[in-house]
Amino acid sequence: MTAATQGGADLAVAPEAWLKENPSLSNRQVFRHALARFADDDASVVLLEADLAGGGDPFEARHPDRFINLGICEATMLDAAAGMAAAGQKVFAHTFAAFGAMRACEQVRLGLAYGRANVKLVCDYGGLSGAFFGPTHHAIEDLAILRSMPGMTVVSPADALETVQAIRALVDFEGPVYLRLGRNRVSRLDVARPAFQIGKAMCLREGDDVGLIAHGEVGVAVALEAAELLEAQGVFARVLNMHTLKPLDVAALRETAERTRLLVTVEEHTVIGGLGGAVCESVCELGLGARVLRVGIQDRYDATAGSHEELLKRHGIDGATVAEQILHALPRPLRAALKPALRRG
Amino acid sequence: MAQAPLEERARRIRRTIVRLAATSTGCHLGGSLSMVDVLVALLGRVMHVDPSAPRAEVRDHLILSKGHAAAGLYAALAEFGFIDVEELVRGYNAEGSHFTGHVSAKVPGVDFPTGSLGHGLGLGVGLALGHRMRQRPNRVYVLCGDGEMGEGSNWEAIQVAAHHRLSNLTIIVDRNGGQNDGPTEAILSQKALGERLRAFGMQTAEVDGHDVNALCAALEAPSDGPRALVANTQKGAGVPMLRGKGPHYAVFSADHLKRALASLGEVTP
Numbered sequence: 001m002t003a004a005t006q007g008g009a010d011l012a013v014a015p016e017a018w019l020k021e022n023p024s025l026s027n028r029q030v031f032r033h034a035l036a037r038f039a040d041d042d043a044s045v046v047l048l049e050a051d052l053a054g055g056g057d058p059f060e061a062r063h064p065d066r067f068i069n070l071g072i073c074e075a076t077m078l079d080a081a082a083g084m085a086a087a088g089q090k091v092f093a094h095t096f097a098a099f100g101a102m103r104a105c106e107q108v109r110l111g112l113a114y115g116r117a118n119v120k121l122v123c124d125y126g127g128l129s130g131a132f133f134g135p136t137h138h139a140i141e142d143l144a145i146l147r148s149m150p151g152m153t154v155v156s157p158a159d160a161l162e163t164v165q166a167i168r169a170l171v172d173f174e175g176p177v178y179l180r181l182g183r184n185r186v187s188r189l190d191v192a193r194p195a196f197q198i199g200k201a202m203c204l205r206e207g208d209d210v211g212l213i214a215h216g217e218v219g220v221a222v223a224l225e226a227a228e229l230l231e232a233q234g235v236f237a238r239v240l241n242m243h244t245l246k247p248l249d250v251a252a253l254r255e256t257a258e259r260t261r262l263l264v265t266v267e268e269h270t271v272i273g274g275l276g277g278a279v280c281e282s283v284c285e286l287g288l289g290a291r292v293l294r295v296g297i298q299d300r301y302d303a304t305a306g307s308h309e310e311l312l313k314r315h316g317i318d319g320a321t322v323a324e325q326i327l328h329a330l331p332r333p334l335r336a337a338l339k340p341a342l343r344r345g
Numbered sequence: 346m347a348q349a350p351l352e353e354r355a356r357r358i359r360r361t362i363v364r365l366a367a368t369s370t371g372c373h374l375g376g377s378l379s380m381v382d383v384l385v386a387l388l389g390r391v392m393h394v395d396p397s398a399p400r401a402e403v404r405d406h407l408i409l410s411k412g413h414a415a416a417g418l419y420a421a422l423a424e425f426g427f428i429d430v431e432e433l434v435r436g437y438n439a440e441g442s443h444f445t446g447h448v449s450a451k452v453p454g455v456d457f458p459t460g461s462l463g464h465g466l467g468l469g470v471g472l473a474l475g476h477r478m479r480q481r482p483n484r485v486y487v488l489c490g491d492g493e494m495g496e497g498s499n500w501e502a503i504q505v506a507a508h509h510r511l512s513n514l515t516i517i518v519d520r521n522g523g524q525n526d527g528p529t530e531a532i533l534s535q536k537a538l539g540e541r542l543r544a545f546g547m548q549t550a551e552v553d554g555h556d557v558n559a560l561c562a563a564l565e566a567p568s569d570g571p572r573a574l575v576a577n578t579q580k581g582a583g584v585p586m587l588r589g590k591g592p593h594y595a596v597f598s599a600d601h602l603k604r605a606l607a608s609l610g611e612v613t614p
Contacts, residue, residue, distance in 0.1 A: 073501035083471020
């Protein structure tokens, strides 16, 4: 018996109620329960693991014949995923972000992206969430790498509800997708939002001073926190949840650039090539003429131990630091015309 | 129309390969010629494939992991009716054609684009697992190069195949003893390849890779687990002028082509 079948709520029908009954699950655990439940209705869904499933995986419990733990061989897991997809399965392959996106990078490029395989690469330990495990287990370049591969779709859900919705969407999505999750957070965003749709950004908050564009669990939580702090200072932020990094929702980006005076990207990833890079590229290409402040990991590896929260703070990825940076960077209102200089003589 | 004996089909495939070597780009000649008899055994007798339905759900699969030998595979696919031979010769490495110098999956009869070495076995393992899960009879044949066995990903995939007892998977190593920079034994030894494969859990046999009947017998022998065949071959095999010095890559002159075709039984005007 797994949590997906305990209690009254059915994850597939009433995800919010189900999440209330299972309040302490991290998003990576929510993924496992959600996939296990959705696989009930779709016999072609398969889950591959590379010795990182942990004990008591809910998918393995419910669908042991469609769960294969291949062992410590991420590269073969992803080539095999492409092979299984060619046999008609909808393959979800799970590992740590650092290994899926980087150790097995060529398998992702050739088997998944170039091969247009129907494989969903689901990786947790995104960003710095591996924290005290050190940089071997941090994934701060994965979004840049995966985004650069033609045909790849790249998604990072912002919280548990969005993780369930994204998994639901991925089961029916044809083609290769990189879904990035964290490790620790138990995010339950208490905001009204439109339905989840791959490739369509969500506006979570309106404001016309600054446009915060956020990606992933940490990015969206930090952006919302910064927006609250700014509001106390009389500065109003529009917050865009850009859960799909690729394809980027350029219409939502354009709207945000036109409505606000400064764009700020927030992500748990190096500021090079991920959300910050994607937004800058589009702002230039579309001629939006906006300044873009990129909040993220500042082009360095962080080799000292620490908690996830502390590591984020060291890189300035926290609400207070972001709010402060924005106050400094916001274009000041036009000053009152200066008094004419005194004439000499 | 009665089918030509397999040996004759091998000769015809070799003729096409040397024609591809005489195109402006040339081709990976030595390793294309060395595997011809293996391809003839597979496509001509052992595999269940239908060239008029190359993507049929129930069929066998051939993955050429040594994808640089595309000329050899394309030539064999032409011989067995998957593609048109004249279209191949015209299109090989030509502007806008799908007949790229490393295997393209746009070519009928090809499931995966290969040539970055060390991927074919992993793809084959997944395909074999997938078909077993779906209870289909499809068999998967992966043809690797011996130099290619230097890639560690192959040994990952072999472990998985053995652990999951993938009896619908067969690996054939084209043991031609050469790789890009010279003899395998001078660069990275593949000595005792059969023993190594056996130690990793494969049911292994060694066979003369130019004896089509012996290859067929080895490929059709019953097995209750994944199999590996070490096919001992020679680079440039079948073209007497290349004997003992089959090049890895070659661009043939008109004169070379004429001599090669003559030795393969074709009289050119």
